[in-house]
Every structure is written in C-alpha cells, then in structure tokens.
Amino acid sequence: MKVKIAIFFIFVYCITLLVNLPAAVVVAWMPKTAIKINDVTGSIWQGQAKQVVVNPKLTLQNVKWDIQFDALLDSVLAANVSFDNGPQSMSGKAVVEYGITSGQASASNVILDLTSQELLTFLPMQLPVKITGEFSAAIKKVQQGSPYCEQLDGVIFWNNAYLSSQMGNIDLSSAAVDLSCDNGNISALVTQKSEQLITNLDVKLSEGGAYQLNGDIQGTDKLDPSIAQSLSWAGPRNASGATTINFKGRL
Incomplete structure (x- = not known):
C-alpha cells in the first residue's frame, strides 16, 4: 500500500514539474534551427515570446500560446496562438492543432x-x-x-x-x-x-x-x-x- 502511495506522489510530482516547466528552459534545449525565439516567459503550456524570427522576411512580435489540455485526451495537440506586431502592422490569431497519431x-x-x-x-x-x-x-x-x-x-x-x-x-x-x-x-x-x-x-x-x-x-x-x-x-x-x-x- 505504501509503495502505491509513493508511486502516486512521485507521479503527481512529475506532472507538476512538467506543467510548470518554464518555456525558456524548453527553448534552450531545442536544437538550433533557422527560427529564433527571443525573450520567452511563462510555461510550455501557457506562455509568451516577445519575438519569433521565422526568416529574414517574417518576424512575429508578442507571440502568445495557450495549450488546450482536454484535446490531449483525443491525441491532439491544440493551442490558441496569437501575435501582434503593433498598430498598423500585421496581427493574427488561430486555434492550431496537430494530430499526434494521424500526423x-x-x-x-x-x-x-x-x-x-x-x-x-x-x-x-x-x-x-x-x-x-x-x-x-x-x-x-x-x-x-x-x-x-x-x-x-x-x-x-x-x-x-x-x-x-x-x-x-x-x-x-x-x-x-x-x-x-x-x-x-x-x-x-x-x-x-x-x-x-x-x-x-x-x-x-x-x-x-x-x-x-x-x-x-x-x-x-x-x-x-x-x-x-x-x-x-x-x-x-x-x-x-x-x-x-x-x-x-x-x-
């Protein structure tokens, strides 16, 4: 019984760490690509990047994301994503989804x-x-x-x-x-x-x-x-x- 309780608490602890994992840490672990993500705050589940440089022609400012936990139950990674490059400039928002099993x-x-x-x-x-x-x-x-x-x-x-x-x-x-x-x-x-x-x-x-x-x-x-x-x-x-x-x- 004590073993089961210990395993349960370890599981909860791991989930808590994952939920609160800073997005900046994840970005630092990511392999180097042409995309540059700068000034990241929040967690991987809900956070913000001050600037995302996709390529020399495309830079997104004030990028925010909020992952939908309930979609994970259907093997779908879904997130509310938005960006705003400022007044009289490009802005956008969407619900972006990726089927984990379907690809x-x-x-x-x-x-x-x-x-x-x-x-x-x-x-x-x-x-x-x-x-x-x-x-x-x-x-x-x-x-x-x-x-x-x-x-x-x-x-x-x-x-x-x-x-x-x-x-x-x-x-x-x-x-x-x-x-x-x-x-x-x-x-x-x-x-x-x-x-x-x-x-x-x-x-x-x-x-x-x-x-x-x-x-x-x-x-x-x-x-x-x-x-x-x-x-x-x-x-x-x-x-x-x-x-x-x-x-x-x-x-």
Whole structure:
C-alpha cells in the first residue's frame, strides 16, 4: 500500500514539474534551427515570446500560446496562438492543432490582418504593379491533405484596393477571395466591383502547381483607356462586353 502511495506522489510530482516547466528552459534545449525565439516567459503550456524570427522576411512580435489540455485526451495537440506586431502592422490569431497519431496539421478560427506592403515582402518575385490597401483573412477551417488540403473554408478581403502601373491606375475599391477545398485541390472564387472594374474569376490550383483561371473582367467608362485597351489582349469579349479570361499553366 505504501509503495502505491509513493508511486502516486512521485507521479503527481512529475506532472507538476512538467506543467510548470518554464518555456525558456524548453527553448534552450531545442536544437538550433533557422527560427529564433527571443525573450520567452511563462510555461510550455501557457506562455509568451516577445519575438519569433521565422526568416529574414517574417518576424512575429508578442507571440502568445495557450495549450488546450482536454484535446490531449483525443491525441491532439491544440493551442490558441496569437501575435501582434503593433498598430498598423500585421496581427493574427488561430486555434492550431496537430494530430499526434494521424500526423495531420490543421487550424481553425484563423484571423490575419496585414498591409499590402507587408504582403509584398513575402512574395517570391517583384510585382510589375504597385498595390496599396489592407488584407484580412478569416479562415473557419484549414486542414492539411493531399495534394494540398483535406478541408478549406475561408475568405480573404482586400480593402481600399488600388493598383498603380506605368499603363495607368485602377481603383478596385474592395475584392474578396472565397477559398475552398475540391478533392484535395485549392479552389478560389475572386469577386471585385468598383466604379472602374468588375471582376469574377474562378481559380483552381491542383497537384504539381498546375493552375486554371476562368472568368470575366468588365471595365467601365471610368477605367483608364490604356488599361481598357490592355483587357482586349487578355481574351475575347462576350455578349455583355466583358473580357473572357481562360488561362492555364504551372507555377
């Protein structure tokens, strides 16, 4: 009986140590990687890092996490994660999950806000146009799958959208991209409407980076003439006068 009691107290003691294990200690034990985690406080279960440098282009400030204990009963590691780079800068939050037995990663209730300038720093190539505005993403659920997704349900908004180029400028007002998963492939429905331009596009991204773009773009009499002329190069016009878009290729 005494042995069982001793084992019980040792077990409770070990659990207590694990629960209260400082996150800074765990970070110090982690193998060296390109990701740098600075100024860590709290525990591995609930804590904060003042700065997380993912790569030279991406640094997250004031990163907080709170692991959900009840999810562990279902062999799922889940945590509420958030970051805030400050006023007029990138911020976001989500519930991030990883199936311990399935090996699948997912996220839900994702909210991400960033400016157009921040977005440009993440692009692999320089755009031939200048963009301004603010981007917001609201993803209800995204789950890793083959080739890209098992689930995807969300929308991306581009507010105060504006394009500037040598050919002219376009006031897009606002644009929305509805995201979904179609048999593992990413599907995006792009809609945009302003006094100068109306856009409806259906974009498919399938295995191997193959993409297909279909839809139409309608310019109004307020659109810059040089931009309106360039639309005729993108495709034929339909009965309503909109330019029909039909492209496919590989990223």
